[in-house]
Amino acid sequence: MKNILCLSALVLLFLISTFAAIAQATGTTAAVSDKTLTVNKKEMAAKVKAEFLHAWNGYKKYAWGYDALKPLSKEPHNWYKKSLLMTPVVAFDTMILMGLTEEAGEAKELIFKDLDFDVDMEVQNFEVSIRILGGLLSAYELDGDPRFLTLAEDLGKRLMKAFNSPTGMPYLYVNLKTGATSGANSNPAEIGTYLVEYGTLSKHTKDPVYYKTAMKAMTALYAFRSPINLTAEGINIETGKVTSPISHISGYIDSYLEYILKGSILFNDKQLSEMWVPTIDAVNKYLADQTPDGLWYGHADMYTGKISETSYGALDAFFSGTLVMNKDLKRAVALQNSNYAMWMQNGVEPESMNCITKEVENGAYILRPENIEGAYYLYQYTHDERYLEMGANMFNNLVKYCRTDDAYAALKDVRTKEKKDYMESFFFAETLKYAFLLFDESGKLDFNKVIFNTEAHPYKRG
Numbered sequence: 355m356k357n358i359l360c361l362s363a364l365v366l367l368f369l370i371s372t373f374a375a376i377a378q379a380t381g382t383t384a385a386v387s388d389k390t391l392t393v394n395k396k397e398m399a400a401k402v403k404a405e406f407l408h409a410w411n412g413y414k415k416y417a418w419g420y421d422a423l424k425p426l427s428k429e430p431h432n433w434y435k436k437s438l439l440m441t442p443v444v445a446f447d448t449m450i451l452m453g454l455t456e457e458a459g460e461a462k463e464l465i466f467k468d469l470d471f472d473v474d475m476e477v478q479n480f481e482v483s484i485r486i487l488g489g490l491l492s493a494y495e496l497d498g499d500p501r502f503l504t505l506a507e508d509l510g511k512r513l514m515k516a517f518n519s520p521t522g523m524p525y526l527y528v529n530l531k532t533g534a535t536s537g538a539n540s541n542p543a544e545i546g547t548y549l550v551e552y553g554t555l556s557k558h559t560k561d562p563v564y565y566k567t568a569m570k571a572m573t574a575l576y577a578f579r580s581p582i583n584l585t586a587e588g589i590n591i592e593t594g595k596v597t598s599p600i601s602h603i604s605g606y607i608d609s610y611l612e613y614i615l616k617g618s619i620l621f622n623d624k625q626l627s628e629m630w631v632p633t634i635d636a637v638n639k640y641l642a643d644q645t646p647d648g649l650w651y652g653h654a655d656m657y658t659g660k661i662s663e664t665s666y667g668a669l670d671a672f673f674s675g676t677l678v679m680n681k682d683l684k685r686a687v688a689l690q691n692s693n694y695a696m697w698m699q700n701g702v703e704p705e706s707m708n709c710i711t712k713e714v715e716n717g718a719y720i721l722r723p724e725n726i727e728g729a730y731y732l733y734q735y736t737h738d739e740r741y742l743e744m745g746a747n748m749f750n751n752l753v754k755y756c757r758t759d760d761a762y763a764a765l766k767d768v769r770t771k772e773k774k775d776y777m778e779s780f781f782f783a784e785t786l787k788y789a790f791l792l793f794d795e796s797g798k799l800d801f802n803k804v805i806f807n808t809e810a811h812p813y814k815r816g
């Protein structure tokens with residue numbers, strides 16, 4: 355009997371210490387409170403929807419037909435000489451998912467009345483692709499109106515001229531009417547973030563040219579990786595020459611990494627799966643930075659793998675979602691805890707901070723989605739309510755600090771909370787969509803049956 359008691363005590367001790375070790379490794383105890391969680395999903399979903407309407411109504415009132423609203427001056431704003439209807443195009447699928455039928459109808463009417471790509475203007479290939487082409491394709495999938503696909507195909511044909519380079523990697527800019535290109539010094543994100551949209555366009559038009567074009571650019575870029583499989587943040591698309599040998603998961607590289615994995619899942623593409631394995635191994639081997647208070651990813655020399663900067667910020671936060679998709683739950687949990695700590699340090703996350711000293715490097719917050727997106731991915735995989743609490747706390751602070759009379763505004767600095775006259779269209783497309791989907795119980799969107807493009811536009815798998 356005594357022996358059995360001793361054995362039970364040992365087993366108990368072992369279980370407690372194992373749990374403590376896992377908690378320490380993943381940082382789970384530090385992330386959110388251990389008290390009974392009380393997030394009311396229904397109430398939170400309704401709150402996010404109401405805030406979407408608040409911002410949308412501001413756009414309607416002051417900037418209808420333009421790309422975006424400047425929320426403090428209440429002036430409309432266009433990216434180029436003619437509006438691409440950025441806000442209505444990217445917000446459309448969010449409205450469908452939120453059940454905002456009337457608003458979606460108004461946006462749709464405006465899009466078919468005014469959206470025209472036959473304009474002599476140079477646009478940024480990457481941004482127009484992920485936002486406008488991306489939005490039109492998910493609008494087509496969710497709404498079924500063939501005019502969305504007609505617009506997407508027209509735009510796809512025009513943007514594809516950007517890939518007319520000696521390597522097949524795209525130029526930064528392309529003229530929508532003439533097809534003239536410019537900008538050879540590019541970066542992986544603006545070279546390798548097309549496959550999810552182009553593949554979906556190929557699927558619906560049954561024309562493989564888009565998929566092939568995006569894939570050619572991706573494989574060309576992959577060929578210019580370093581011998582230790584790290585990607586340069588700067589590359590010349592005509593020659594493949596590295597213009598900046600720093601590697602990281604942040605802006606300029608982020609969505610290229612994301613699209614290798616997403617492309618391999620969405621299109622069941624073996625070549626991409628084979629590219630993904632060495633890529634993620636190198637990222638985890640050289641860029642991951644396990645500090646006493648959590649997991650981060652830093653910046654390193656692409657040839658030596660030596661960490662050169664310990665910067666981490668709002669954009670990097672997307673990577674917890676990528677780790678979830680890679681089924682690496684341990685790192686995903688740890689990184690999302692770091693993401694959340696970064697958000698809560700000043701009430702809202704900064705654009706970048708030093709992950710060792712925790713000093714803010716760039717204090718701006720431009721309504722970015724990645725941190726809430728991370729909580730959404732983690733919740734989908736774990737159903738752990740702590741992610742609801744993370745999402746609710748982040749969203750409530752966003753309302754507290756960024757809401758204006760008629761919309762939402764970026765912050766100049768998260769330390770002072772001073773607002774900036776700027777509201778990105780991805781606030782409608784991504785931030786509010788991921789926040790809503792985190793709490794939504796309608797079942798309208800099955801997470802396991804879609805892949806989101808980098809602007810949160812969902813496409814059906816298969």
Ligand code: DMJ
Pocket residue numbers: 608609669722723724780808809
């Ligand atoms: C979005 O435009 C896209 O997600 C892009 O890949 C990088 N992040 C911004 C929003 O922060």
